[in-house]
Amino acid sequence: MTATTIDRPAVSGAVAGAATAARDTWALIGRTLRRSLRTPDTLIMGIALPVMIMAMFVYVFGGAIDTGMQYVDYVVPGIVLLCAGYGASTTAVGVATDMTGGLMNRFRSLPMRPAAVLTGHVVESMVRNVVSTVLVVGVALAAGFRPTAGLGGWLAVAGVVALYVLALTWVAVCIGVVASTPEAASGFSFVIMFVPYVSSAFVQPETMPRVLELVARYQPVTPVTDTVRAWLTGAGEAQPWVALAWCAGVFLVARVGAVVLFRRRAG
Amino acid sequence: MAAMIETRGLRKSVGPTRVLDGVDLAVPEGSVLALLGPNGAGKTTMVNVLATLLRPDGGQALVGGVDVVRQPERARTLFSLTGQYAALDELLTGRENLVLMARLAHLPRAAVGPRAAELLDAFDLTDAADRLVRTYSGGMRRRLDLAVSLLTRPRVIFLDEPTTGLDPRSRADLWEVIRGVVREGTTVLLTTQYLEEADALADRIAVLDRGSVVAEGTAAELKRRVGSAHLELELVDGRVERLATDGSVGDARRLLALVEAEDRPVAHWRLATPTLDDVFLTLTGAHVPGAEPGAARASDDPGRRASAPLQEVAR
Ligand SMILES: Nc1ncnc2c1ncn2[C@@H]1O[C@H](COP(=O)(O)OP(=O)(O)OP(=O)(O)O)[C@@H](O)[C@H]1O
Ligand SMILES: [Mg+2]
Numbered sequence: 001m002t003a004t005t006i007d008r009p010a011v012s013g014a015v016a017g018a019a020t021a022a023r024d025t026w027a028l029i030g031r032t033l034r035r036s037l038r039t040p041d042t043l044i045m046g047i048a049l050p051v052m053i054m055a056m057f058v059y060v061f062g063g064a065i066d067t068g069m070q071y072v073d074y075v076v077p078g079i080v081l082l083c084a085g086y087g088a089s090t091t092a093v094g095v096a097t098d099m100t101g102g103l104m105n106r107f108r109s110l111p112m113r114p115a116a117v118l119t120g121h122v123v124e125s126m127v128r129n130v131v132s133t134v135l136v137v138g139v140a141l142a143a144g145f146r147p148t149a150g151l152g153g154w155l156a157v158a159g160v161v162a163l164y165v166l167a168l169t170w171v172a173v174c175i176g177v178v179a180s181t182p183e184a185a186s187g188f189s190f191v192i193m194f195v196p197y198v199s200s201a202f203v204q205p206e207t208m209p210r211v212l213e214l215v216a217r218y219q220p221v222t223p224v225t226d227t228v229r230a231w232l233t234g235a236g237e238a239q240p241w242v243a244l245a246w247c248a249g250v251f252l253v254a255r256v257g258a259v260v261l262f263r264r265r266a267g
Numbered sequence: 268m269a270a271m272i273e274t275r276g277l278r279k280s281v282g283p284t285r286v287l288d289g290v291d292l293a294v295p296e297g298s299v300l301a302l303l304g305p306n307g308a309g310k311t312t313m314v315n316v317l318a319t320l321l322r323p324d325g326g327q328a329l330v331g332g333v334d335v336v337r338q339p340e341r342a343r344t345l346f347s348l349t350g351q352y353a354a355l356d357e358l359l360t361g362r363e364n365l366v367l368m369a370r371l372a373h374l375p376r377a378a379v380g381p382r383a384a385e386l387l388d389a390f391d392l393t394d395a396a397d398r399l400v401r402t403y404s405g406g407m408r409r410r411l412d413l414a415v416s417l418l419t420r421p422r423v424i425f426l427d428e429p430t431t432g433l434d435p436r437s438r439a440d441l442w443e444v445i446r447g448v449v450r451e452g453t454t455v456l457l458t459t460q461y462l463e464e465a466d467a468l469a470d471r472i473a474v475l476d477r478g479s480v481v482a483e484g485t486a487a488e489l490k491r492r493v494g495s496a497h498l499e500l501e502l503v504d505g506r507v508e509r510l511a512t513d514g515s516v517g518d519a520r521r522l523l524a525l526v527e528a529e530d531r532p533v534a535h536w537r538l539a540t541p542t543l544d545d546v547f548l549t550l551t552g553a554h555v556p557g558a559e560p561g562a563a564r565a566s567d568d569p570g571r572r573a574s575a576p577l578q579e580v581a582r
Contacts, residue, residue, distance in 0.1 A: 020373055027370040035358040038399070106354035106415070109318045111343040112371050 024112045028120030032094070036124050042090055046132040049193075050083035051139050057202060058143055065203055069235050073147075076140040077229040078201025081221060083136045084161055085196065087129040088168035089189035091121050095176025096185035104266055115262050118173050125169040126162070133161065147232040157231050160240070163247040164224050168192065170254035177261045201225045220246035269332070271296040271423055271454035272317065277326035279312055286312045288478035289326065294456055294471075296422075299449055301469035302458040305551060308475045310458035311351055314427045317456070318348040330423055346423035347372075347416040351431070353408045354415070357401040361392050361411050364400060368415045386414040390444065406437035413444060424448065426457040430464060442467055462547055476551040489546045498522045501535040512538070 036042065054075065062071035098104055098117055107114045137145075149157065172188060179185035196202070198212055199221035205213045216222055223242040230238035272294040279287040286309045294300040304310050315321040317328055319339040328335045331345040355364050365383035374382060387396045390410040395403065400411065409429065416424055429445065430438040445468055449455055459465055465472045466486045474482040474489070482489055498512045500522055508525045512518035526533070 023373075024371055027367055031356065031359065031363075031367055034363065035356070038358045102350050102352035102354040103356060105315075105318075105320055105348070105350050106368070107371070108320055109343060109346075109348045110368070110371050111340055111373065 021113055021116065025116045025119050028116050029123045032120040032124035033127060035094070036128055043128055043132060046083065046087040046090065046128065047135050047139075049086060050079050050132075050136050053082065054079045054136070054140060054143065067204055069233070070144070070146070072140070072144045073233045073235065074229070075202060076137075076145045076147075077232060078196055078199070078221075078225050079140065080133060080136060080161060080228065081164060081201060081225055082193065082196045083132055084129055084165045085168055085192045085221075086189055087132050088125055088165050089172050089192040090186075091125045091169050092172040092176040092179065092185040092188045093182050094121050094124075095173050096179040096182040099177060099179075099265065100181060108266060114266060115259055118177075118258055118262060121173060121176075122166070122169050125172070126165060129165045148234050149232045153231045156240075157228050160224060160227055160231075160243055160247070163244065163251065167247045167251035167254060170251055170258055173258045174254050174261055177258060177265055195219065196221050196225070199225060220250065269296055270294060270329075271331055272300070272456055273327075273329045274313075274317070275327045277313070277316060277328055278324045279309075279316060279321065280324055281312075285478050287316070287323070290475070290478070290480055292473060292480065292483075294454055296454050297449070297452050298470040299445075299455040299457065299468055301465035301472045302456065302475050303460070303462065303465045303472055303547065304458070304475035305460065305547075307477075309478045310475060311427055313475070314348070314350075314425045314456070314458060318346065318425050319343060320348075344419075345421065346425060347419065347421040348425045349412050349416045349427065349429060351427040353412045355400045355408060355412060358399060360397050360399055361403070361407075362387060362396040364411060365415060365418065369418045372419045374419060382418060386417060389447075390414045391440075406433050406440070409433060409437070409441060410444070413441070417448065420451075421453065423454045423456070426455060428458055428460065430459070430461070438464075474547065474550050481550045482546070490541045492546065492549070496538060496540040499535070499537050499539055500526060500533060502526065502529060502531050503534045504531055514538070 057065075057075050057079075058072045062075065065071055065074075067074040095118065098121075104114070104117070107117055147153075172192075175188045176185050179188075198208075199205070199216050199219055201221060205216035205222065208216055220243075223239040223246060226236055227238045227240050227243045230236050270293040272292065274290050274292045277287050277290040278285070290309075290313060292300065292302075302310050302313060312321065316323045317330060317335060319335050319342055322336060330342050333342045333345060335342040356367070359367065362383055365386060366379055369379040369382060370376075384393075384396075387393045390413070392407060392411060392414070395407060400408065403411065409432075413426070413429065416426075426445070430441050433441065442464070445455065445457070449468075455468075457464075457468065469486070471483065471485055472489060473480045482492070496512050496514060498510045498518055500508045506526075506529075508522060510518060510522045510525075
């Protein structure tokens with residue numbers, strides 16, 4: 001210890017414990033939510049893009065696609081997941097911005113756990129996706145979507161979609177942590193936008209060429225879409241365990257990966 | 268007196284480059300050390316090691332007696348860092364930045380708001396407090412960045428090039444703020460490329476060049492190492508008379524005697540004292556073509572004028 005000659009009043013820092021760690025995270029969640037409100041374009045894009053794609057599929061291509069049911073009822077579950085995926089992926093840009101700016105050095109020189117910054121981004125993504133998903137479902141209802149699910153069905157769907165968003169958000173966090181620039185990280189959202197096209201989201205996999213059909217059948221978007229569709233409209237077959245296994249698996253790997261990658265980059 | 272900041276044989280390499288090559292420093296409590304060095308000297312690396320952002324390859328670094336490698340968490344409660352690049356959230360207001368950082372620094376909840384307001388006031392940011400930092404000028408950002416560092420009244424502050432990119436007026440304002448912090452007893456380690464800044468703020472100066480401290484001392488001690496002051500007189504035809512001086516009137520008279528017989532007007536008079544520029548150039552081996560310690564460079568850089576009007580200095 002060194003002697004100090006000056007009176008240091010009540011305001012002096014304390015080393016983080018478990019309770020303070022929770023408070024740090026809470027403060028950082030407040031930060032990302034504020035930032036989110038001040039960049040409404042992220043939310044607007046997150047709603048406008050799925051709505052435009054929905055309009056195109058329902059009104060332009062829909063008439064030509066035979067799914068054995070009203071096309072709008074077939075496609076909306078896929079659109080909801082596309083919306084959620086896109087919304088989650090934009091987190092990559094937010095994380096990359098924090099990683100490359102001077103702010104991270106400040107966080108790292110404070111007596112806090114810097115990885116709490118990531119949790120802030122994830123919670124912001126969840127909240128933003130609730131808003132955008134609800135709005136997109138609202139638009140879908142206006143466009144003629146007629147789900148048959150009861151309250152229980154809706155809650156189950158909300159749970160699956162939330163887990164899907166959570167898993168993808170952590171993947172986005174990994175991308176954001178390793179990306180050299182925010183621009184590089186933004187490429188991720190484009191990749192994520194394309195994944196649902198090769199799934200059961202827009203057309204039935206049986207109608208695809210053999211190779212694509214296999215890809216579509218065994219990639220995570222298909223069981224998640226099928227489950228959401230079956231629970232909302234009663235059409236097709238729900239695969240809740242496959243969907244949950246995929247989401248939980250991706251979540252776990254990405255969650256652990258994010259922390260490891262973060263330590264390596266920003267210790 | 269106990270050293271508040273101390274390094275012993277600090278080494279850090281990045282790839283094959285030795286960025287820090289055995290740095291020994293000791294900064295007594297309540298004093299200001301300026302780490303002076305050209306681009307790439309290792310100043311930021313030095314600060315980042317002390318601020319627990321980088322692990323050194325060897326040697327020891329202590330802040331307030333705490334080893335920053337072994338007990339980084341404890342060290343972080345003793346110092347704060349204002350980095351070379353502003354560490355602010357552009358999408359938050361000035362006040363929100365302060366409040367966020369105060370909470371992350373674990374200030375008691377009730378103290379957060381008042382402390383933020385107090386600092387906004389002290390740094391002349393009250394009017395801009397509720398505007399997004401995105402709309403702040405460079406000087407305002409710098410001030411806010413420093414205010415954030417002072418939230419917890421840290422015992423040690425690291426300032427990495429605090430005034431780079433500021434206009435002379437903002438720089439003078441920031442110097443005043445730093446002096447205020449020092450008056451409260453805080454120990455400061457600042458890096459700078461500006462010799463006048465080191466001269467104005469620091470008790471001691473360490474000249475860092477390619478990862479080593481090549482000289483250390485007070486500004487006066489360092490200046491003494493590069494020779495004495497000169498009186499200089501230039502006639503309109505370009506004839507120059509120079510005379511080493513201790514600043515006495517007798518020396519001025521002797522110089523005048525040398526040109527007594529001339530009837531041409533005098534173009535320049537000046538007292539050329541060695542500046543930190545000269546110290547710097549001498550010690551770091553940098554060369555300015557045609558420059559000779561003291562006088563010659565004075566006229567080509569009015570910002571760091573080496574000469575003072577004769578009458579002012581000769582009393
Ligand atoms: N991550 C890195 N990768 C490669 N080289 C590095 C890295 N960090 C520092 N260096 C090198 O270390 C040296 C010292 O860098 P440092 O940033 O400490 O200098 P500085 O004195 O702060 O310079 P400036 O005045 O430009 O800020 C430079 O030569 C730089 O190229
Ligand atoms: Mg630097």
